[in-house]
Amino acid sequence: MRTHLKMLLGAGLGLAVGLGAAGGALAEVESKDPIKLTLHDWTGQLITTKLMGEVLKKAGYNVEYVQADYIAQFAGLKTGDLHVAMEIWETTGREAMDEATATGKVENLGETGMQAxxxxxxxxxxxxxxxxxxxxxxxxxxxxxxxxxxxxxxxxxxxxxxxxxxxxxxxxxxxxxxxxxxxxxxxxxxxxxxxxxxxxxxxxxxxxxxxxxxxxxxxxxxxxxxxxxxxxxxDPAWGDNPDMAYDCGKPRGPIWKVSWAGVKDKWPGAYAAIKAFKVSNEEMGAMVAAVDLDGKDLDGVVADWIAKNEATWSGWIK
CATH class of the missing domain: 3.40.190.100 (Glycine betaine-binding periplasmic protein; domain 2)
Structure with missing residues (x-):
């Protein structure tokens, strides 16, 4: 699951008013209320979230980044106090995600394209x-x-x-x-x-x-x-130890995106863009290495990807 909390400090945090590509007023969007995207404590998740958030800004949405605990965030997603979580790992978050989506208050928006x-x-x-x-x-x-x-x-x-x-x-x-x-x-x-x-x-x-x-x-x-x-x-009876659960390895599989169930009605355009979001393990690994190994600024790495991949992300917000 993660590093560089100091990257959370600075211009990217707090209420970030969505600007178009040229800067300026909000575009015509369904609601000017901020879409709250959660930030956690590992570099890849910060990059994924900032990529999505900055693309949503280009579409005219008002975006707010909110620091939240990886598992405890589901309480806020259920109530609508938080709106979008960009990385729920099959390996560690599946149980919490399934419990939340079963309530009908949280929606699974599909795979990010990354395998965990x-x-x-x-x-x-x-x-x-x-x-x-x-x-x-x-x-x-x-x-x-x-x-x-x-x-x-x-x-x-x-x-x-x-x-x-x-x-x-x-x-x-x-x-x-x-x-x-x-x-x-x-x-x-x-x-x-x-x-x-x-x-x-x-x-x-x-x-x-x-x-x-x-x-x-x-x-x-x-x-x-x-x-x-x-x-x-x-089931404790399963596996080598008949008296205890967890006598196996961790699951492997996709990294998922989830949202408060109300996102699709309040911000249908943003909802569609988040569902369309896809990046590969290779792309993410290169960006995490640029931050963690090369010491590059996380927001700068995100901006560089956006500058070089307009053909990709413009399809998310079309």
Missing amino acids: IEEWWYPAYMKEKCPGLPDWQALNDCAEAFSTPETAPNGRYLGGPVTWGGFDDERAEALELDYEVVHAGTDAALFAELESAYQRKAPILLWVYAPHWAPIKYEGEWVEFPKYTAECYG
């Missing part, structure tokens, strides 16, 4: 110390190889911020893994630790996701857990 993987990951050099990988059953044989002074003799797994969900604590317990789950405070801290460990060839096992630059920049593999099924999460 989020799973336990290790650098290739760790396979020398644990040749049974990527099979998850090798993890306990190699727990000491993945340990730190604070966790020894247990291994250490570095999870994402707790707000990302993902059930890593439950997974470790259900599969009886001799590992302590430690949660990084931020996306930036998660990948800073990977960078440091990789340079030193130090042991590390952590949450890595795609689309992202990390699995492109660093050679490594995702752990292969028992394949996810809905029964694994919902």
Whole structure:
């Protein structure tokens, strides 16, 4: 699921009045009330949201970016206090999304075009110390190889911020893994630790996701857990542990867009544009790398994509 909260500070935050391509007054739109798009705590989501928001501005809409928790945002989407969330990952957000859409107050607006993987990951050099990988059953044989002074003799797994969900604590317990789950405070801290460990060839096992630059920049593999099924999460009797759920890997699949159900009636043009939005894993990976690795300004990266892809986004708002 993520980095650079400082990117949220500045001109892009707060109420952003929609300007046309040449700047100026609002175009003729269905409502001049602001469309509230949620921002979270990882770079890709900020980019996705800003891409959509800036395109909506070009269509004349009034856009407001609102900081919100990834899972807790569904409460605001149900009430209409929030309007659009541009990244709900099949890997971690599907349960919350399905619960919200089942109420009829939130609508699934389809796939973003990106396909999500989020799973336990290790650098290739760790396979020398644990040749049974990527099979998850090798993890306990190699727990000491993945340990730190604070966790020894247990291994250490570095999870994402707790707000990302993902059930890593439950997974470790259900599969009886001799590992302590430690949660990084931020996306930036998660990948800073990977960078440091990789340079030193130090042991590390952590949450890595795609689309992202990390699995492109660093050679490594995702752990292969028992394949996810809905029964694994919902029925303790399923799987290796008959008494506990989450004894499997995380789901994989699309990254979705969702909205307050009232968006289609209040802003039908924006609704159609959001449904039409599509970017690829490759496009997103390049933009995240430009921000996180090259140090480019996030809003500048968004503006550059918009400048070079008018033929694409103009079709969203036609």
